[in-house]
Amino acid sequence: xxxxxxxxxxxxxxxxxxxxxxxxxxxxxxxxxxxxxxxxxxxxxxxxxxxxxxxxxxxxxxxxxxxxxxxxxxxxxxxxxxxxxxxxxxxxxxxxxxxxxxxxxxxxxxxxxxxxxxxxxxxxxxxxxxxxxxxxxxxxxxxxxxxxxxxxxxxxxxxxxxxxxxxxxxxxxxxxxxxxxxxxxxxxxxxxxxxxxxxxxxxxxxxxxxxxxxxxxxxxxxxxxxxxxxxxxxxxxxxxxxxxxxxxxxxxxxxxxxxxxxxxxxxxxxxxxxxxxxxxxxxxxxxxxxxxxxxxxxxxxxxxxxxxxxxxxxxxxxxxxxxxxxxxxxxxxxxxxxxxxxxxxxxxxxxxxxxxxxxxxxxxxxxxxxxxxxxxxxxxxxxxxxxxxxxxxxxxxxxxxxxxxxxxxxxxxxxxxxxxxxxxxxxxxxxxxxx
Amino acid sequence: xxxxxxxxxxxxxxxxxxxxxxxxxxxxxxxxxxxxxxxxxxxxxxxxxxxxxxxxxxxxxxxxxxxxxxxxxxxxxxxxxxxxxxxxxxxxxxxxxxxxxxxxxxxxxxxxxxxxxxxxxxxxxxxxxxxxxxxxxxxxxxxxxxxxxxxxxxxxxxxxxxxxxxxxxxxxxxxxxxxxxxxxxxxxxxxxxxxxxxxxxxxxxxxxxxxxxxxxxxxxxxxxxxxxxxxxxxxxxxxxxxxxxxxxxxxxxxxxxx
Numbered sequence: 001x002x003x004x005x006x007x008x009x010x011x012x013x014x015x016x017x018x019x020x021x022x023x024x025x026x027x028x029x030x031x032x033x034x035x036x037x038x039x040x041x042x043x044x045x046x047x048x049x050x051x052x053x054x055x056x057x058x059x060x061x062x063x064x065x066x067x068x069x070x071x072x073x074x075x076x077x078x079x080x081x082x083x084x085x086x087x088x089x090x091x092x093x094x095x096x097x098x099x100x101x102x103x104x105x106x107x108x109x110x111x112x113x114x115x116x117x118x119x120x121x122x123x124x125x126x127x128x129x130x131x132x133x134x135x136x137x138x139x140x141x142x143x144x145x146x147x148x149x150x151x152x153x154x155x156x157x158x159x160x161x162x163x164x165x166x167x168x169x170x171x172x173x174x175x176x177x178x179x180x181x182x183x184x185x186x187x188x189x190x191x192x193x194x195x196x197x198x199x200x201x202x203x204x205x206x207x208x209x210x211x212x213x214x215x216x217x218x219x220x221x222x223x224x225x226x227x228x229x230x231x232x233x234x235x236x237x238x239x240x241x242x243x244x245x246x247x248x249x250x251x252x253x254x255x256x257x258x259x260x261x262x263x264x265x266x267x268x269x270x271x272x273x274x275x276x277x278x279x280x281x282x283x284x285x286x287x288x289x290x291x292x293x294x295x296x297x298x299x300x301x302x303x304x305x306x307x308x309x310x311x312x313x314x315x316x317x318x319x320x321x322x323x324x325x326x327x328x329x330x331x332x333x334x335x336x337x338x339x340x341x342x343x344x345x346x347x348x349x350x351x352x353x354x355x356x357x358x359x360x361x362x363x364x365x366x367x368x369x370x371x372x373x374x375x376x377x378x379x380x381x382x383x384x385x386x387x388x389x390x391x392x393x394x395x396x397x398x399x400x401x402x403x404x405x406x407x408x409x410x411x412x413x414x415x416x417x418x419x420x421x422x423x424x425x426x427x428x429x430x431x432x433x434x435x
Numbered sequence: 436x437x438x439x440x441x442x443x444x445x446x447x448x449x450x451x452x453x454x455x456x457x458x459x460x461x462x463x464x465x466x467x468x469x470x471x472x473x474x475x476x477x478x479x480x481x482x483x484x485x486x487x488x489x490x491x492x493x494x495x496x497x498x499x500x501x502x503x504x505x506x507x508x509x510x511x512x513x514x515x516x517x518x519x520x521x522x523x524x525x526x527x528x529x530x531x532x533x534x535x536x537x538x539x540x541x542x543x544x545x546x547x548x549x550x551x552x553x554x555x556x557x558x559x560x561x562x563x564x565x566x567x568x569x570x571x572x573x574x575x576x577x578x579x580x581x582x583x584x585x586x587x588x589x590x591x592x593x594x595x596x597x598x599x600x601x602x603x604x605x606x607x608x609x610x611x612x613x614x615x616x617x618x619x620x621x622x623x624x625x626x627x628x629x630x631x632x633x634x635x636x637x638x639x640x641x642x643x644x645x646x647x648x649x650x651x652x653x654x655x656x657x658x659x660x661x662x663x664x665x666x667x668x669x670x671x672x673x674x675x676x677x678x679x680x681x682x683x684x685x686x687x688x689x690x691x692x693x
Binding site: 431 | 436438440457459461462463464468471472475487489490492493494496498499500501502503504505506507509510511513514536539540541544545586587590591592593617618620621623624625626627628629630631632633634635636637638639640643644
């Protein structure tokens with residue numbers, strides 16, 4: 001029986017590992033559809049950002065209620081993973097609570113801490129479900145929050161609740177078995193699960209063993225299954241928040257990336273540099289599709305957990321315009337997924353007749369952006385939707401000359417009068433002559 | 436009004452300590468021109484050795500870049516950099532946060548390296564150095580003033596306190612809007628929106644922001660950006676409050692109290 005469980009566990013763990021590896025490589029290749037961009041500078045600052053913002057949750061705490069609830073789940077996730085390590089070792093070697101003999105008196109203390117965290121996670125998830133579904137906090141119900149994004153969020157919360165219930169039930173049956181069978185190592189009464197024992201104590205020993213084993217398997221399969229699910233879900237932020245904050249922009253938020261290709265051309269036009277002997281790389285100006293964005297923009301799209309803090313701070317969105325920074329990130333990810341699905345079916349992928357601009361994100365959306373950086377400031381994991389918006393605008397302006405008519409007039413004014421308005425440049429100093 | 440150009444100074448064999456970058460709004464927009472004049476009044480009163488480029492100044496290219504026209508931006512930037520470097524300019528002050536951001540953060544990529552400060556920081560420095568002496572407590576004593584954060588000063592460049600310190604020097608009662616500093620709501624003009632009609636929506640952004648400013652009960656809305664000035668002034672007019680509530684730039688408030 002024990003050896004059968006061991007074999008079953010190894011097969012489960014192995015196949016999960018295999019599948020997750022496949023999923024991770026798929027996401028990686030999607031991110032690598034983006035343009036190369038070397039980000040190797042200022043390592044210490046980047047590390048600091050990662051530690052403060054991802055590990056330390058610094059930006060979450062701008063909104064204290066969700067931050068506190070999220071913190072319970074986050075700490076629970078980090079610490080309960082230690083218990084999962086024990087689960088995995090037990091599963092592989094057919095042991096039971098392998099850490100107990102080594103940790104001695106510390107073990108029950110740890111188990112109690114885990115229980116507190118498990119209950120914390122459980123309550124926080126319930127609170128989050130209430131916020132989403134009963135209080136209907138508006139950022140969870142805006143237009144881009146269609147059926148799947150809302151279901152995705154609820155599934156994650158419900159799964160976490162069920163997993164925590166399994167741990168508590170397992171501990172409860174385990175505590176009863178400790179009084180009946182030698183195999184079960186005493187842990188003493190655990191703070192929460194000991195209250196569940198009264199409902200289980202009329203059960204036979206074999207029934208309790210069955211419950212304990214079921215909960216053990218349920219929990220570990222649940223966690224492995226959840227890990228696979230994450231790769232299909234918005235929940236990837238639990239891993240990608242770390243690289244995303246590490247590779248986040250360190251310049252002042254007002255700085256827009258320079259385009260060296262343009263610099264070369266402008267310099268030769270102004271006679272400041274010889275015309276380039278080799279023609280400039282044939283790439284597009286700006287971005288029409290995901291492969292025109294840089295890889296870190298694409299990784300950011302996978303890091304987005306659709307919390308909507310960006311959109312709830314966006315002046316355009318607040319006043320009823322179609323722009324939503326969260327939708328920009330969701331669309332970018334959806335486009336990557338669609339391209340990959342197409343490639344996997346042997347279809348043309350990027351050349352499927354669709355593009356990120358127009359088929360996913362409309363000009364009306366990108367034109368409404370005031371570049372105010374409210375979305376960038378709001379994002380707890382330092383995603384920058386503005387970079388994507390500006391790249392799309394660059395494509396529209398330079399490849400299509402398709403900017404709004406009033407912008408085209410503004411361009412014309414700058415070209416001819418060196419001012420965005422139609423005033424002759426010779427009048428520029430007139431303000432000083434008066435009075 | 437004494438407004439020397441760099442060319443004039445150079446002809447006399449002199450050089451300004453600081454270049455006042457006026458910007459397009461400050462040069463052409465009637466309301467913003469009054470801010471420019473107020474700032475010059477302060478520069479003269481504090482005996483700052485400054486000069487302007489006059490007709491040699493051109494748009495920094497900010498709206499072109501933000502609307503996506505990188506070619507036009509870089510054409511403007513390179514021409515300006517040639518002029519600035521030609522005169523050996525080292526320090527620039529400007530009353531426009533958009534010019535400030537572009538000159539400070541974006542020109543270095545193209546070979547233009549200057550010490551660039553916004554007039555709010557400059558005014559704060561003058562006050563701290565005791566060069567600006569405000570008369571008799573000032574006419575703003577005890578009056579409610581609210582400050583509207585410009586995105587290109589605040590979030591874009593982390594300048595939140597300098598403008599507030601300038602206002603505090605007026606002895607006024609500074610009241611904050613609910614959205615301020617890092618969460619300040621944009622006036623609606625950034626990202627080249629100044630130069631086109633907004634997209635379809637429920638409300639214009641400047642109206643929403645003006646409502647927030649009016650809700651503080653302040654009789655003066657202080658701004659530090661010519662675009663914010665236009666947007667907030669229009670918003671206050673839209674709410675028919677222009678007779679009770681004035682929108683003023685920091686430089687005007689200081690110049691009035693000199």
